[in-house]
Amino acid sequence: MERQLLQTEAEALADAGTGEAQAASVRQGEKESFGKKFKNSYFARNFKRNWSYLLFLIPAVVVTFIFAYIPMYGLLIAFQDYMPGDSILNGYWIGFENFSLFLGDYAFWGLMWNTFLLCILGFIIGFPLPIIVALMLHTTRNKKLAKVLQTIFNGPHFISLVVLVGMLQLFFGRYGLVNNIIESVGGERYSFFLESAAFRPMYILSSNWQDFGWSSIIYLAALSGVEQSQHEAAQIDGASRFQRVLHVDIPAIMPIISVMLIMSIGGLMGVGYEKVLLMQTDGNIGVSEIIATYVYKQGLVPGGRGAGYATAVGLFNSIINLLLLIIANTASKKFSENSLF
Amino acid sequence: MKKIITAVALCCAAMMAFAGCGEKDDRTSNSLDVLKDKYGFQWTDTSKPILNETGAKEISFHVYSSKNASAKDYNDMDIMQTLFEQTNVYVDWENVSESIYGQQKVPKLGNHNGIDAIYHAGLTSNEILKYGVDRGALLAISDYLEYMPNFKKILDSRSDIKKQITSIDGKIYSLPRIEEMGLLQNPNLLFINKTWAEKAVNEGKVDLGGQEIKDGLELTASQMENLLTYFKNNDMNGNGAKDERPLNFVWNNWQGNQCDLYGMFGLNDNLEHRVIKDGKVVYTVLDDAFKDATQYLHNWVANGLIDAVSFEQSQDNFLANGKSNPDEKYGAFYWWESETVVSDPSNYVCCKPLKGPNGGQTVCVSNNPEISMGEVIFFKDTPNVEVLLAYFDRYYMPEISAQINYGPIGIAFEEERDANGKLVAKDPPAGKTTDELRLENAPLGICYLSDDAWENTVEMEPRAKLRVERLEKYARPYVPSTVTPVPNLQFTKEELDVLARYQTTIDNYLRENILKWLRNGLDDATWASHKERAVTNAVGIGEVQKVYQAAYDRYVKEN
Numbered sequence: 002m003e004r005q006l007l008q009t010e011a012e013a014l015a016d017a018g019t020g021e022a023q024a025a026s027v028r029q030g031e032k033e034s035f036g037k038k039f040k041n042s043y044f045a046r047n048f049k050r051n052w053s054y055l056l057f058l059i060p061a062v063v064v065t066f067i068f069a070y071i072p073m074y075g076l077l078i079a080f081q082d083y084m085p086g087d088s089i090l091n092g093y094w095i096g097f098e099n100f101s102l103f104l105g106d107y108a109f110w111g112l113m114w115n116t117f118l119l120c121i122l123g124f125i126i127g128f129p130l131p132i133i134v135a136l137m138l139h140t141t142r143n144k145k146l147a148k149v150l151q152t153i154f155n156g157p158h159f160i161s162l163v164v165l166v167g168m169l170q171l172f173f174g175r176y177g178l179v180n181n182i183i184e185s186v187g188g189e190r191y192s193f194f195l196e197s198a199a200f201r202p203m204y205i206l207s208s209n210w211q212d213f214g215w216s217s218i219i220y221l222a223a224l225s226g227v228e229q230s231q232h233e234a235a236q237i238d239g240a241s242r243f244q245r246v247l248h249v250d251i252p253a254i255m256p257i258i259s260v261m262l263i264m265s266i267g268g269l270m271g272v273g274y275e276k277v278l279l280m281q282t283d284g285n286i287g288v289s290e291i292i293a294t295y296v297y298k299q300g301l302v303p304g305g306r307g308a309g310y311a312t313a314v315g316l317f318n319s320i321i322n323l324l325l326l327i328i329a330n331t332a333s334k335k336f337s338e339n340s341l342f
Numbered sequence: 343m344k345k346i347i348t349a350v351a352l353c354c355a356a357m358m359a360f361a362g363c364g365e366k367d368d369r370t371s372n373s374l375d376v377l378k379d380k381y382g383f384q385w386t387d388t389s390k391p392i393l394n395e396t397g398a399k400e401i402s403f404h405v406y407s408s409k410n411a412s413a414k415d416y417n418d419m420d421i422m423q424t425l426f427e428q429t430n431v432y433v434d435w436e437n438v439s440e441s442i443y444g445q446q447k448v449p450k451l452g453n454h455n456g457i458d459a460i461y462h463a464g465l466t467s468n469e470i471l472k473y474g475v476d477r478g479a480l481l482a483i484s485d486y487l488e489y490m491p492n493f494k495k496i497l498d499s500r501s502d503i504k505k506q507i508t509s510i511d512g513k514i515y516s517l518p519r520i521e522e523m524g525l526l527q528n529p530n531l532l533f534i535n536k537t538w539a540e541k542a543v544n545e546g547k548v549d550l551g552g553q554e555i556k557d558g559l560e561l562t563a564s565q566m567e568n569l570l571t572y573f574k575n576n577d578m579n580g581n582g583a584k585d586e587r588p589l590n591f592v593w594n595n596w597q598g599n600q601c602d603l604y605g606m607f608g609l610n611d612n613l614e615h616r617v618i619k620d621g622k623v624v625y626t627v628l629d630d631a632f633k634d635a636t637q638y639l640h641n642w643v644a645n646g647l648i649d650a651v652s653f654e655q656s657q658d659n660f661l662a663n664g665k666s667n668p669d670e671k672y673g674a675f676y677w678w679e680s681e682t683v684v685s686d687p688s689n690y691v692c693c694k695p696l697k698g699p700n701g702g703q704t705v706c707v708s709n710n711p712e713i714s715m716g717e718v719i720f721f722k723d724t725p726n727v728e729v730l731l732a733y734f735d736r737y738y739m740p741e742i743s744a745q746i747n748y749g750p751i752g753i754a755f756e757e758e759r760d761a762n763g764k765l766v767a768k769d770p771p772a773g774k775t776t777d778e779l780r781l782e783n784a785p786l787g788i789c790y791l792s793d794d795a796w797e798n799t800v801e802m803e804p805r806a807k808l809r810v811e812r813l814e815k816y817a818r819p820y821v822p823s824t825v826t827p828v829p830n831l832q833f834t835k836e837e838l839d840v841l842a843r844y845q846t847t848i849d850n851y852l853r854e855n856i857l858k859w860l861r862n863g864l865d866d867a868t869w870a871s872h873k874e875r876a877v878t879n880a881v882g883i884g885e886v887q888k889v890y891q892a893a894y895d896r897y898v899k900e901n
Contacts (some may be wrong), residue, residue, distance in 0.1 A: 063555040084472050086452020086479070106845055107880045176585075184584075195861065196656045282654055283593065283857040286850055293425050298846050306842040 016153070037310040066083065079316045083309035099313035102306075106296065116318075119277075120269045123205045128265055130213045133259060135220030136246055151221070154214025156267055166279040195284030204280060204289075223254040259339040267326030270318055292318050355650045369402070385489045385732040390741060391430040392732050400411050401408035403730050406450060407461035408443030417481045419785060420750040425742070425812040431733040432570035435461075451479060458724040459734075462787055465516060465716030467509070468838055474515035474719075476835065481720040481727060484514040492736035496790055506830035507715040517718040517734060521747065522792045523806050526710040527827060529597035530676040531809075533683075533690040534559065534569070535578075535838070538673055543574040558815060559696040563606050563638070566674075570647040573673035581669040587649040590643070591727060592660050593678040594853070600652075601706035607635040610707040610825045614892065615852065617707050618826045621898070623890040625883055627852060628876060629700070633869045636859045638699065639865030645861050653857060679809055694816050695709045704820045710828045717788045734788065737824045740799040741765065743789035748800070748854035753783050755800075776803070831893040840889050844882030851881045 039045055044170040048055070074089060079100075082093040103109060134154065141147040151222070172178045173193035180190045193199040227250060235245050274293035281289045292314060301309025326341075377383035381401060382394030393401060405415060416422055416435035426432060436457070438446060447464070450457060451473050474480035487494045507518050537682070539555050544547040548568045553559060563570070578586045592598050594613055604611040608631055610619075610871045615627045626632055642648045650658075663671055666685040672684065680687040689799030697703045718734060720727060735744055741751075744765055748754045754776075755765040760802035770779045796802055802810070833841065855872065 084477060085448035086473070087477070102843070106847075169381070175649070175654060190650075192650045192654060195650060195857070283853040284653065284861070286854045287858075290850055295846065304842065304845045305469065 065249045076312065076316055077311050079313035081309050081314075082272070083307065084119065095309075100317060102310065103314050103317060108290070112290060112292050112295050115288055116270055116272065118288075119201060119204065119291060120121060122201060122274050123208060123272075124265060124269060126205060127209045127212070127216075130198070130209055131216035132220055132254075134213055134219040135224060135254075136250055138217070139224040139250065140246055141240060151214065151217075152257040154217070157211040158215035160211065162276045163279065165207060165211060166276060169203065169280070173199075173203060173294055174208045192284065194280070194282050197285045197288045200280065200285040200289050203276065208276070219257065220254055224250060227253040256339045257338075259333050259337055260341060263326065263333055263341050266329035267322055269325055270321050344795075364422060369725045374728065375728065377726060381729075382730075383729060383736070385728075386491065387426065388546075388736065391428065392729060392736075392830045393430040395430065396507055397729075398426075398432055400435055401726055402432045403458045403724070403726075403733075404434050404436065404456055405459045405461050406438070406457045407787075408440045408464075409437045409462070409785070410440060410781055412778065413437075413785065414782055416785055418752060419744045419783060421742075421783070421785065424745075424750065425733070425736060429733055429736060431729055433730075433733065454479075454721050457721065458727070458730060459718060459720045461785075463516065463716055463719045464824060465609060465719060467715060467832060468826050470515045470716055470719070470836065471509055471833070471835065474513070475509055475511050479722060480515045481722045481724065482513040483516060483517065483720065483731065484508070484512075486724075486728060486731050489732045492735050492738040492790075496520070496738060502829070503713055506711070506713055506898055508900075510832045510834050515719060516716045517715040517788050518715045518735075519786075519788050520713050520715050520792060521788045521808060522712045523796075523802060524813065525806060525809055526712050526714075527708060528705050528813055528821065529708050529710065530591075530599060530706050530792040531676065531679065531812055531816060532602065532674065532676055532693040533680045534561075534674045534693055535573075535670060535672060536668075536689050538573055538578045538692050539569060539691075539868065541568055541578070541730050542837055547572045555691055557692045557812075558694060559691055562697045562810045563699050566696050567642065570642070570673060571645070571666065574646055578673065579669035581670070585669070585671055586673060587651065587663070587671050588647045588673040589675070590660065590664075591650065591652050592655060592657050592671050593653045593857070595657060596708075596710065598657075598660070598675070600676070601708075602676055602695060603639055604632065605704040605706065605820070606696050606702050606705060607638070608698070609635060609702065609703030610704055610821065610829075612706055612708045614709055614828075616709065616828055616887075618894065620824045621894075623887055623894055625876075625887060626884065627856070628873060630869075633864060633866070634700070635698075636856070636864045640863045644863070650861070653861075679805065679812075681805070692812050692816055704822065704825075705817050707821060707825055707827050711827075713830065714715070715830060723860050737788045738790040740790070740795045743791050743795065744800040746785055746787060747789045747791060747801075749780050749783040754897070762798075764798065767801060768801075795885065828890065828894070829897060831890065831897055833889065833893050837889045837893065840885055844886050845879075848882055848886060851876070 030060065077089055078096060080096060081087075082090065082095050083091070084093075113335040138147045138151055141150075157165075170177065174180070175190055175192050175194075179193075184190055190201075193203055231249050231253075232245055235249055240248065270292070272291060272293055274291070274297045277289055277291055278294050278297065281294065294313050296311045296318075299314065300308050305311070330340050330342060350480045353423075355736065358512065372381070374383075377397075381397030383392065383397065385392060409416060413419075417437075422433070422435070443462070444871075447460075450460065451469075470480065473484070479891070483490075487497070503518065503520065507516065507591065508514055534555075536555050539548075540552075543550055543555070548565060550559075550561070550565060568730060573586055573588040576586075577584070578702075591600055593600060596613070599613065601611040601613070604626065609629060610617050611632075616623050617624060639648070643650065655663075661683060664675070665685050667685050670684065670686070670689070675690075677683050680690045680692065685691055687736055695703050695705050724730060737746055745751060745754070748767075751757060752768075754768060756768045758766065760766050767776075770776050781869045791800070801807075824875065859868075875881060
């Protein structure tokens with residue numbers, strides 16, 4: 002249906018195009034003729050009919066344009082010897098030097114590897130967890146309990162990162178709760194913050210603990226749209242609760258799952274620097290130095306290579322993300338009906 | 343339809359208007375003759391006003407400055423009003439908080455909209471080179487030295503200061519803050535718990551060679567080890583819990599850090615691991631003594647004599663545990679002073695540096711400079727800048743410096759001088775500490791307080807005096823005369839590129855490995871490969887060392 006509409010629209014536009022060409026050849030009443038054609042075109046008629054709805058789009062378009070597209074011209078500084086305070090078109094162009102510096106940097110592969118591992122491990126645990134939780138909450142017979150649990154699960158999402166890392170230090174610090182328990186049962190104190198082996202588990206598990214409840218909301222919403230009649234039919238056919246989850250609920254939320262999958266693959270290398278930086282110590286810096294913290298150090302800490310270089314590294318990272326997104330989307334289009342674009 | 347288009351157009355126009363708004367500067371710059379004739383501009387006699395009454399009314403300056411949270415607005419500070427009365431130069435201060443300044447500093451440098459100068463600018467030599475030499479936004483103060491008799495006198499008498507603040511192109515772009523108390527070069531002192539140590543000696547567990555346990559105690563590494571082991575294995579504070587922490591510090595803190603421990607092996611380590619020895623820039627981490635030290639200290643770490651919490655704790659944590667009452671937790675610690683750390687400082691004695699197994703006995707030589715450049719900068723297009731420079735020159739006069747740094751006469755100091763003509767500190771009013779009073783009433787910033795000022799103008803604070811005494815006894819005599827900190831050096835643009843290129847890599851490499859070695863041990867093969875790898879471009883110490891050496895050679899050669 003949608004495709005058909007698009008086709009008619011394209012035809013209408015093509016019509017308008019030929020009409021314009023004709024008008025040009027006549028060279029008389031050029032404007033009028035084009036105006037008339039336009040007025041009668043599909044686009045114009047459609048616009049006239051629906052303009053009040055389109056009006057609602059304006060704030061979103063304006064906000065996206067102002068805050069997401071206009072700032073993009075700042076990316077130009079990735080190709081400059083930029084110094085804060087310079088105008089963006091300052092003329093200190095250096096081409097791809099910043100990029101080649103980064104690709105040739107000895108830290109490059111370590112950074113990529115650390116970023117990739119941290120993200121992929123977080124993704125492997127963090128992606129299915131909210132789905133499972135949503136299915137569990139949805140299937141719970143006691144709806145009151147489900148509501149209470151959901152509230153509890155959502156709570157941690159509202160803790161700020163600084164507070165969260167403070168909590169981690171209280172719990173996992175050398176004289177923190179966990180170590181006190183370990184010692185009281187006769188174990189040795191373990192420096193979670195100094196052992197590089199402990200960094201990734203601590204980071205990933207705390208992130209997931211913080212966000213699994215919040216991320217499950219979208220699945221819960223999708224699940225509430227599953228038609229009751231399907232469940233009833235399955236019940237009549239003698240399906241158990243688990244079988245119903247497997248054969249009714251999961252297929253019903255599959256489109257959402259694949260959209261979420263594509264989006265999280267697109268953000269795979271896009272981990273923020275704040276929490277990593279807060280958790281970084283000399284002991285774990287070997288695994289906790291990631292692209293984002295590197296960008297921070299190069300761009301904002303005095304003595305780094307400066308804003309231009311940091312922007313180049315960030316842009317490089319975003320390009321990888323974009324590629325991942327396109328790959329995931331194409332794959333999803335090929336193997337299932339679902340895709341983002 | 344038309345209405346919508348109009349509305350959208352209006353919105354766009356409104357946005358453009360916001361983006362384009364800015365202050366307009368309607369002040370005019372006067373020639374020197376006009377300044378002299380009409381406004382009575384004079385700068386030679388520093389006891390007289392710089393401008394006449396007309397000047398006070400018609401000439402003004404706008405200075406942007408960060409201030410600490412408890413300070414008064416600079417326009418309301420007594421010292422600023424005193425300065426206005428003395429000079430007739432009207433300065434309008436625009437104060438922002440330190441955190442806002444952190445965000446605003448760089449944009450303001452690029453687009454300074456009617457700001458004439460930035461006070462507390464905090465620019466690094468790197469930034470000064472970029473904005474002063476490269477982009478040409480900053481005023482070269484050195485071209486105007488004749489208007490600054492006090493500052494010029496300092497530069498003429500102190501070539502070391504001049505060298506440290508002169509940029510690579512031979513010009514000076516910023517006014518420095520100089521507060522020379524000699525506190526910064528050796529940041530650590532070792533303190534030991536007196537009661538605990540006495541207990542260990544009395545029980546015959548540790549032999550201190552008959553030394554009394556008081557300030558100036560000198561311990562060898564093995565005596566220290568025995569003491570710490572004893573602290574570790576016994577319930578020293580008698581509370582039944584195993585909460586004694588033998589040796590404490592804050593890893594890689596600017597003071598109270600681990601560096602003094604390497605002094606046992608004759609290394610004058612610091613956080614950059616870079617120091618001048620016999621005129622050469624050397625890295626302590628490339629010295630074989632560093633391997634011996636690491637291997638030795640590894641045992642202390644492995645046996646829990648240095649509690650691993652020292653590597654992960656923040657300064658706040660360290661201080662909170664030190665104050666824990668009534669059970670003391672710290673057997674020994676490195677810090678600036680004992681008074682801020684523990685609740686009963688009288689129970690902690692200040693020791694001489696530890697004597698290493700091979701006889702090494704020295705301390706950290708830090709690269710924290712007592713001269714900070716980049717405190718005040720001026721923009722090139724400031725009208726009547728000569729007047730403003732003459733005004734800021736007054737800040738370097740001893741009594742003004744003292745008031746800038748500690749607070750005004752009448753609040754921080756008594757109106758009456760003592761018999762030697764020195765300022766006398768006034769007792770703070772009830773309910774306030776000296777520190778609070780100082781933060782509230784003193785702008786800090788540029789000043790010149792050096793030996794001369796301590797002798798003739800103002801007394802050091804008691805805490806600083808105590809620390810200087812301790813350093814003179816327990817730290818300075820142990821620093822070899824051939825070892826000095828790396829001064830503020832000036833680099834060329836190419837050199838800065840090299841430094842920027844390797845800084846993060848070197849920093850990460852050293853941070854990671856030094857701690858790893860301390861905690862997991864270091865074998866000779868690892869050390870050998872480290873020494874090879876560290877100087878290659880994979881880490882970059884070799885290149886950076888060359889750059890520093892070149893800059894230092896220039897520094898020595900000048901004048």
